[in-house]
Amino acid sequence: MTAAPSARRPLDGMATGLMVALCAVWGLQQVVIKATVPLMGAVLQAGLRSAIAALLVLGFALWRGTPLWRRDGTLGAGLAAGLLFGAEFYCIFVGLGHTTASRMAVFLYTAPIFTALGLHLTVDGEKLRSGQWLGVVLAFAGMALAFADGLAGHGQRGSTLLGDALGILAGALWAATxxxxxxxxxxxxxxxxxxxxxxxxxxxxxxxxxxxSGQAADARVNGLVLASLFYQSVLIAFLSYLTWFWLLGRYLASRLSVFSFLTPLFGVAFGVLLMHDAVGPRFAAAAVLVLAGIVLVNRRQ
Structure with missing residues (x-):
């Protein structure tokens, strides 16, 4: 008989520490991008990030002996996932030119709401319960309140409506992926x-x-840009994602997912501390509604 695969286990101290570190790294991402957009175009940064990380993942997979070229019927879905992934980061990078890092962090992490709705419609066994529908309502109420805050230009030099919309679109594209x-x-x-x-x-x-679009010709490469590309491609797209997959293979996914709620909180905190983002009471209330909705949607019975 074949041995049964090892069961996922509750989180220990190492897993807890890794998840807090991952959420902090993910939360800082929007600040790093926004700081370097004036030096290198947003789309060029996103493309270089993906290219560098792809080479690293390819090398890692070949080293591990992962069967990458086997015909397994994943090509069509893989191409679709790649296009959605690219569109998501296009929205993030461009959107940060029109809104603050703090606001982008909250809007991007509406993805679990859109994921739950998409799975409810497409996958058997993923139907939403009444408590989860309440979470959806709360999250969308929070988004509406945050949009009103951005449209009024509260604490900003003007409306953040375009950047906020791209942030929500990025969250929806992440969910679609x-x-x-x-x-x-x-x-x-x-x-x-x-x-x-x-x-x-x-x-x-x-x-x-x-x-x-001519962004390559206008790019100014300096130490800040190189550090940003290292952070985005090596630390985020390569090491952090592989660490996340490693954790999912060993620990209970429901316990791990709870920590993801820390990411937008880290994002807002880093935006305020490092970019001096203004966070008014209306946006703070909107963020609380969005986070409460995410918690309810992800609750297990």
């Missing part, structure tokens, strides 16, 4: 292969767009 992976053969493919599809396809898409 998750639904594609969950509802296709990618759900049983090696994690590094799924990640490589997303990085490689998005790199080609974004770099072509950056070259066509």
């Amino acid at each position: 998750t639904v594609v992976v969950r509802a296709s053969r990618l759900s049983s493919a090696p994690a590094s292969k799924t990640l490589l599809y997303q990085l490689a396809v998005s790199a080609v898409l974004l770099l072509v767009m950056a070259l066509a």
